[in-house]
Amino acid sequence: MIKVNELNIPTLDDLNFTNSKVMVRVDINSPVDVKNGKLLDDSRIRAHVDTIRELVNKGNSVVLISHQGRPGDNDFTDLSEHSRLLQKYLDLEVEFVDDVMGPYARERIKNMKSGSVILLDNIRFVSEELIEASPLQHSRSFLVKRLSPLFQGYVNDAFATSHRSQASLVGFPLVLRSSAGRVMEREVSALAKVFNEEDSPKIFIMGGGKVLDSLRIIENLVKRRLADRILTGGLIAELFAVAKGLDLGKENLQVLEKVGVLGLVTRARKLLLSGAPVEIPVDFKVEREGKVYEEPANKVNGVIKDIGSATVGIYSSFIRDAKTIVMRGPMGIIEDERFRESSKILLRNSMESPGYLIIGGGHMISLLGGDVNVSSSKMHVSTGGGALLLFLAGEKLPALEALDISAREVLKK
Numbered sequence: 001m002i003k004v005n006e007l008n009i010p011t012l013d014d015l016n017f018t019n020s021k022v023m024v025r026v027d028i029n030s031p032v033d034v035k036n037g038k039l040l041d042d043s044r045i046r047a048h049v050d051t052i053r054e055l056v057n058k059g060n061s062v063v064l065i066s067h068q069g070r071p072g073d074n075d076f077t078d079l080s081e082h083s084r085l086l087q088k089y090l091d092l093e094v095e096f097v098d099d100v101m102g103p104y105a106r107e108r109i110k111n112m113k114s115g116s117v118i119l120l121d122n123i124r125f126v127s128e129e130l131i132e133a134s135p136l137q138h139s140r141s142f143l144v145k146r147l148s149p150l151f152q153g154y155v156n157d158a159f160a161t162s163h164r165s166q167a168s169l170v171g172f173p174l175v176l177r178s179s180a181g182r183v184m185e186r187e188v189s190a191l192a193k194v195f196n197e198e199d200s201p202k203i204f205i206m207g208g209g210k211v212l213d214s215l216r217i218i219e220n221l222v223k224r225r226l227a228d229r230i231l232t233g234g235l236i237a238e239l240f241a242v243a244k245g246l247d248l249g250k251e252n253l254q255v256l257e258k259v260g261v262l263g264l265v266t267r268a269r270k271l272l273l274s275g276a277p278v279e280i281p282v283d284f285k286v287e288r289e290g291k292v293y294e295e296p297a298n299k300v301n302g303v304i305k306d307i308g309s310a311t312v313g314i315y316s317s318f319i320r321d322a323k324t325i326v327m328r329g330p331m332g333i334i335e336d337e338r339f340r341e342s343s344k345i346l347l348r349n350s351m352e353s354p355g356y357l358i359i360g361g362g363h364m365i366s367l368l369g370g371d372v373n374v375s376s377s378k379m380h381v382s383t384g385g386g387a388l389l390l391f392l393a394g395e396k397l398p399a400l401e402a403l404d405i406s407a408r409e410v411l412k413k
């Protein structure tokens with residue numbers, strides 16, 4: 001069992017599925033190249049290989065379900081390319097079933113041989129999946145009623161979607177013996193460590209562009225006294241610099257206004273006044289007329305694109321002394337090579353620090369070469385974006401709650 005907050009989540013070790021038919025909810029939702037519809041990155045597909053192989057090796061037949069994109073968006077595609085990539089990484093035949101819960105899908109599932117693998121099509125082709133509803137309500141959906149009688153168990157390995165209360169995530173655990181898969185287990189155990197008092201000092205390095213999300217996390221971290229220091233970069237650093245009264249110049253205020261976050265200055269100021277341990281950069285890399293300059297934070301003249309080298313030095317000294325380090329969001333506009341260095345140095349120093357490191361979000365992972373399977377006893381790379389943020393902010397994740405309900409109500413029967 002993984003114990004996280006007040007939840008008890010069964011793992012594959014607790015249920016030990018053998019020679020059974022098991023449904024596995026994965027998150028292989030991947031970025032799509034809008035020009036040709038091809039997948040741009042397959043790290044989420046690779047992440048689930050261990051869970052699937054383990055189940056297959058124990059004689060189980062495995063039926064995988066996942067979503068891809070949202071209806072109406074460019075990345076809302078079928079899962080045929082995903083199945084080819086899964087087959088390649090698993091080195092096992094993966095049958096792609098171009099149906100979700102109709103007679104064809106049910107017939108293919110009924111006729112599965114032991115140790116075989118099926119990938120059903122995009123679960124969001126089913127309208128019930130698109131509603132956020134309670135586990136009880138979803139357990140009565142057509143999706144759950146049609147598919148669950150074909151299975152002996154359900155495994156949720158989709159940590160990156162665990163902040164959604166959708167049928168494929170919260171409905172099945174109420175009617176099937178259910179556990180977390182290895183990705184989910186790895187994610188939840190590693191992230192729960194952040195809440196372990198003994199691993200202090202805890203340092204959060206927060207950058208990137210999701211300013212409102214970051215502010216929400218910082219408010220929660222402060223309220224729950226989870227962070228000893230919060231080192232800011234990216235747009236959130238600019239917000240706090242303004243809140244501290246620094247004059248960043250018209251151009252940078254315009255950037256904050258354009259992304260709709262200038263109105264958050266008062267909230268940031270309130271946090272600072274309440275004694276929040278938020279550090280802001282002492283210098284920035286700015287771009288002016290196509291050239292790059294490093295300038296002190298109180299004398300900025302140009303558009304801020306990254307944190308400066310004095311800040312990198314100071315942040316690195318905090319990193320060296322930390323027991324737990326969480327990194328989410330880059331320090332600068334890393335798409336431009338000239339502004340990638342600070343994030344890379346902080347990432348390298350965090351990896352070399354004796355502290356435990358958690359890295360999340362697509363941009364930081366891209367600095368690691370897109371490999372989400374590099375977790376070790378010293379470091380955890382999260383597959384999650386929104387889910388990671390919400391978990392760290394102390395909010396409840398519906399998919400985890402559903403597994404806890406399952407442990408109490410289905411396993412005990």
Ligand SMILES: Nc1ncnc2c1ncn2[C@@H]1O[C@H](COP(=O)(O)OP(=O)(O)O)[C@@H](O)[C@H]1O
Pocket residue numbers: 207208209210233234235304305306328329330331332333334335360361362363364365385
């Ligand atoms: N100072 C900055 N000004 C504008 N954008 C920034 C700045 N620093 C970082 N960014 C942008 O933040 C984006 C990444 O942020 P975000 O989506 O929050 O991270 P992640 O994808 O890792 O969760 C990048 O596109 C990067 O260009």
Ligand SMILES: O=C(OP(=O)(O)O)[C@H](O)COP(=O)(O)O
Pocket residue numbers: 027029069070160161164383384385386387
């Ligand atoms: O990519 C995902 O989330 P993320 O963009 O927060 O990492 C998950 O697959 C959830 O997808 P959704 O946000 O369409 O529910």
